[in-house]
Amino acid sequence: MYGTTIEEIGEIKSNEQKLSDFEARIARGEKIEPGDWMPDEYRRQLIRMISQHAHSEIVGQLPEGAWITRAPNLRRKLILLAKVQDEAGHGQYLYHAAETLGATREEMIEALLSGRAKYASVFNYPTLNWADNAAIGYLVDGAAILNQTMLARCSYGPYSRAMIRICAEEGFHMHQGKEMVINYSQGTSLQRKMIQDAINRWWWPAMMMFGPHDTESTNSAVLMRWGIKTKTNDQLRNTFVNQIVPELHALSLSIPDPEMVYDEEKEIWIHGPVDWDEFWRVVKGDGPCNAERMSARIRAHEDGQWVREALAAYVAKYL
Amino acid sequence: MPDTQWPQFIVFDQPKEGKPPFYAGAVHAPDPEMALLNARDVFARRDSHVYLWVVRESHIFAKTAEELLQGFSISSEETSENPETYYVFQKTAHKGTLVQVGEVEAANPESAMAAALASYSNPKAIVWWVFPAWAVHQTHPTENKSLFGPADDKPYRHSSFYPTVTLMREINLAKEKLNWEDE
Numbered sequence: 001m002y003g004t005t006i007e008e009i010g011e012i013k014s015n016e017q018k019l020s021d022f023e024a025r026i027a028r029g030e031k032i033e034p035g036d037w038m039p040d041e042y043r044r045q046l047i048r049m050i051s052q053h054a055h056s057e058i059v060g061q062l063p064e065g066a067w068i069t070r071a072p073n074l075r076r077k078l079i080l081l082a083k084v085q086d087e088a089g090h091g092q093y094l095y096h097a098a099e100t101l102g103a104t105r106e107e108m109i110e111a112l113l114s115g116r117a118k119y120a121s122v123f124n125y126p127t128l129n130w131a132d133n134a135a136i137g138y139l140v141d142g143a144a145i146l147n148q149t150m151l152a153r154c155s156y157g158p159y160s161r162a163m164i165r166i167c168a169e170e171g172f173h174m175h176q177g178k179e180m181v182i183n184y185s186q187g188t189s190l191q192r193k194m195i196q197d198a199i200n201r202w203w204w205p206a207m208m209m210f211g212p213h214d215t216e217s218t219n220s221a222v223l224m225r226w227g228i229k230t231k232t233n234d235q236l237r238n239t240f241v242n243q244i245v246p247e248l249h250a251l252s253l254s255i256p257d258p259e260m261v262y263d264e265e266k267e268i269w270i271h272g273p274v275d276w277d278e279f280w281r282v283v284k285g286d287g288p289c290n291a292e293r294m295s296a297r298i299r300a301h302e303d304g305q306w307v308r309e310a311l312a313a314y315v316a317k318y319l
Numbered sequence: 320m321p322d323t324q325w326p327q328f329i330v331f332d333q334p335k336e337g338k339p340p341f342y343a344g345a346v347h348a349p350d351p352e353m354a355l356l357n358a359r360d361v362f363a364r365r366d367s368h369v370y371l372w373v374v375r376e377s378h379i380f381a382k383t384a385e386e387l388l389q390g391f392s393i394s395s396e397e398t399s400e401n402p403e404t405y406y407v408f409q410k411t412a413h414k415g416t417l418v419q420v421g422e423v424e425a426a427n428p429e430s431a432m433a434a435a436l437a438s439y440s441n442p443k444a445i446v447w448w449v450f451p452a453w454a455v456h457q458t459h460p461t462e463n464k465s466l467f468g469p470a471d472d473k474p475y476r477h478s479s480f481y482p483t484v485t486l487m488r489e490i491n492l493a494k495e496k497l498n499w500e501d502e
Contacts, residue, residue: 001329001448003381003391003432030413034345035381079475089364096361100345104324158344169365175481182486250491315325315349 001035026227031157034100042226045219046156047101049228051108054094055119058112059293061087063127064136072130079176080133086169093162100158113298115285122205124287131184131191135198137177139206142244145174146236147210155227185251192252199248200256207271208279210237216276238268245269328354329379330362331372331419331455340372342408342417342448348373351456359458359466365476368467370458378454380428382447387436393429403451405431407439410446417448425449 013021018037025032032038061084068084071077095105111117122140127133145167152163184195211217211233223229231239241260246269248255259272281287325347331340343362348354354373363371382391402424408417420439425431431449458466 001376001379001381003386003428025413028413075475082473082475086364089360092361096344096346099324099347105347106324161344165365169476171478172476172480175478175483176475178483179481179486182483182490186490247487250487250494311349311353319349 023226026155030155031160032155033157039226041222042156042228043101045223045226045228046159047098047103048219049223050094050098050101050159051103051111052118052120054091054098054108055112055117056123057087057091057094059119059123059297062293062296063123063125063289064133066127067130067133070130083137083173083176086173090166090169093165094159097156097158097162109301113294113301115294118283120209121279121282121287122202122209124282124290124293125201125205126289128201129194129198131180131194131198132202134177134180134184134195135202137173137175138181139177139199139202139244140209141170141173141177143206143209143240145170146240146243150229150231150236153230159228181253182251185253196253199253203256204275204278207237207240207274208282210234210240212276212279213274237271241269241271325349325353327376328358328373329376330354330358331374332362333369333371334367336369339419340370341419342410343371345376346373351375355456355458363467363470365470365473367471368463370460370463371466372455372457374450374454374456379448379450380432382432384445384447387447391429391432393427393433402426403453405435405449405451406455407431407435408448409439409441409444411441411443413445417446422452423449 019039022032022036022038022042032042064080065084068077068080071080095108098108099105108117112119127136148163148167148170152160152167154160154163181195181199184191214220214232214234217233220229220232224232245255245260257272261270262268263270282290326349327345327347328351329345330343332343333340343358346354346357346361348357351373355371358371358373403426404422405425405428406422407420409420410417420441421435423431423434423438425434428449428451431451432447435447435449
């Protein structure tokens with residue numbers, strides 16, 4: 001795209017003027033688009049967030065993907081295939097959104113495979129049983145949708161539009177999990193035991209998905225100021241608790257949080273303390289499946305090497 | 320790492336017959352054919368589509384309303400060239416996207432922009448794009464079924480397929496009934 005030169009603009013605006021124009025645009029609810037002026041820190045934060053989000057979608061295929069061959073029936077197998085395929089597609093949407101900010105695919109993949117980039121720590125937990133797919137859909141996708149619905153309103157156009165497409169497609173991810181949670185909770189005693197066990201293991205990892213406590217979240221202030229996030233980690237976490245807890249109670253399932261209390265006055269559930277030591281341990285690479293997830297990604301990347309080489313050879317020959 | 324960030328192609332999507340194409344986003348690809356395949360994976364995984372276009376980013380002549388206030392020059396020697404068709408796109412709302420409003424005949428991008436401003440004047444327009452028709456690479460209608468069919472036919476993709484609301488309501492009603500009987 002071309003058409004703008006400094007001579008045509010006539011004057012070079014000062015950085016302070018550009019920053020105040022930029023913030024005024026965000027305050028008016030305008031979307032910032034790829035060619036627009038933006039502060040370096042806005043660009044850096046978005047690349048960090050969007051690429052982390054992309055990595056999470058891609059790594060997120062692994063826990064459930066492991067169960068495709070072991071689905072209990074054809075219907076469940078097709079649903080799981082459709083869901084895991086969506087996660088791959090969503091990873092693509094997000095890598096493209098990050099590329100509009102000048103990040104290259106190579107840099108992002110290299111950051112993931114070298115361990116520098118983070119991804120959602122929840123995917124470093126193992127799927128031990130079929131019912132784990134139910135708990136993931138219900139809790140993990142349920143938590144993700146709250147975060148993504150907020151990001152669909154974010155100030156950066158390409159990220160916002162990618163999130164709108166992702167939210168529209170992901171609705172069924174949560175509902176297929178919830179359907180299983182409901183069915184198993186109303187099923188045989190063995191099924192009830194299986195789903196309760198899965199909820200027990202996935203509850204806290206899902207709670208941690210919203211990120212550190214507000215007072216510990218170093219990026220939140222700048223993300224809120226520039227309209228990338230509009231709700232804090234704790235606000236989203238509390239919304240999640242109050243959405244899920246009454247449903248689990250209705251299904252006669254328990255929540256593995258003995259310190260959870262109901263505030264009669266405010267009519268809300270208040271969760272007990274989150275084990276943040278565990279959260280940081282898993283984020284920093286020491287979760288149950290970090291090494292397994294990374295080795296699966298590295299293997300996939302190496303197995304795809306010939307495709308990249310073929311494309312590079314084609315480009316060299318014809319372009 | 321080798322820089323394999325291929326040229327950028329801008330993607331346009333015609334969602335329905337009779338509706339104009341709109342600007343959907345961008346992909347990187349070594350050539351237009353790969354760009355169309357990438358565009359399909361990133362911008363057409365759901366819903367219906369009549370066609371996708373990809374246009375090399377460098378072929379698009381763009382102006383914002385703010386830049387147009389400064390004016391732009393049209394080189395006079397080029398205006399004598401043979402005119403060709405340029406497509407005209409406009410964005411009229413900050414939360415919206417660029418949509419095709421028509422086409423003009425012009426000898427170069429600057430004259431095309433001037434002709435577009437004259438023919439499709441709109442006080443609400445905040446961004447204008449023009450590009451020559453020859454720069455467009457389009458999906459072929461005979462490929463629509465293989466490109467867009469899988470998205471339309473993807474099984475179990477709607478939330479409405481899962482009766483969770485009804486199931487929860489029935490469970491809650493049964494519980495209420497039990498409570499009522501206890502009392």
